[in-house]
Amino acid sequence: MNKFNQTIVSLITPPFNSAVSVIRLSGDDSLSLAQTIFSRKIEKPRYAYYGNLSYQGEEIDQVVLIYYKGPNSFTGEDVVEISLHGSMLIVNQVISLFITLGARLAERGEFSSRAFYHHKIDLVQAEGINSLINSTTLEQKKIALYSLKGDTSKLITPLKEKLGKLLANIEVNIDYPEYLDIEEVTISKVREITLEISKEIKSLAKNASKSSLVMNGIKVCLVGEPNVGKSSLLNALLNQKKALVSSIPGTTRDVVEGSISLNGLPLHLIDTAGIRESKDEIEKMGIELSLKSLEEADLIIFIRDASKSNSIEEQEILDKLKDKKYIEVFNKSDLVSELDEDKIYISALNNDIEKLKNEILKIFDLDLKSIEPSLFSSREIGLLNKALSSLSKANEDSYLYSLDIVSISLKEAYDCLKDLLGESVNVDLEKEIFSHFCVGK
Ligand SMILES: Nc1nc2c(ncn2[C@@H]2O[C@H](COP(=O)(O)OP(=O)(O)OP(=O)(O)O)[C@@H](O)[C@H]2O)c(=O)[nH]1
């Protein structure tokens, strides 16, 4: 039996006691299953019926029921949503009853995957739904909402159509060279259009990697010699006394973590043990952890004491940062009178850390004041990059081969754009996309 022929059921609100819980049924039997246990005749779609649920003479609950007739529903199928009193006892009773009557428990993301397969949404929109549910900052919510509404898909559709038209023209030119009334596609025209599309995809990919930072956040590791003020900076950034601070060098041993949203950029902050030569076994273990965190970070804040001169140990830390993204900051600016213009000074003690915050946003080239529609998931970024390399191959081939060879790479790029929207799907959607959703979505 095709899994889509089965009617599915799930709780679509959180699984704990609350004022109201909502159960959703989707599939051909939704209406008849609901009707079996509902006291009133369900006739009109999109009408809120107040009535009772009961089975075999036993009353279950007083509920509000709404029926959505497919295709005018979220999934595109017949859907029934029942708002019940939010006791998990009632919820479990009703779901078990529907399963006894023939429904099946919905899998993760199955309502959304049905909406996708019934062409209610494309794949970019489907990913938007999941991100919207999981968003924790306003900026994440805005990006996810653009995806869900279809604004993000609109960035891809014209490029896909332009490439599709080019491919069709090339094909007609190759197959019917004798026809005089068709537009002639010269190799230079193909090159021109290919470069135009590449330019646009490049800009989409650039914006997508910035949006992915906003959606996923970045790991920021605070490193430096002992006593320079790493833990003080962590506390200042978190606006909370999370890590122990003392004037004794070697205070921090374990990794101390915390998260903030810096103007919409989620930062996962990691304070570590000060790096130095040490004979203390426990401190050595802490330093090992520091070096490991440093390796895994997206950004490193290298903290120095502004009141002290450079040390050999600091030079050794700098050597480790050579191929990494890092910001060098001079803490304890309150202790020095002459400040060098080129350096970033802060005072964690006085909460004077604005310059560092600005530098973090600058290094990622982020302007979070205006959030525009943008792709963001690793699947989407991967496909954009794949499309770009196919277009670049097409461009190279255009100097060496005839149009039929060039069109092979153009077709590959075209397929990437179709895959983005889920139109010619080469991926295992259940595994790669919908399984990341929560149950009930
Ligand atoms: N004057 C001044 N003192 C500071 C500042 N930031 C930190 N300190 C002091 O420097 C000392 C060390 O601060 P911590 O934050 O514990 O330093 P740390 O880098 O975490 O040290 P370890 O955990 O030992 O590696 C404490 O006495 C702080 O009060 C600052 O901006 N100005």
Ligand SMILES: [Mg+2]
């Ligand atoms: Mg510390």
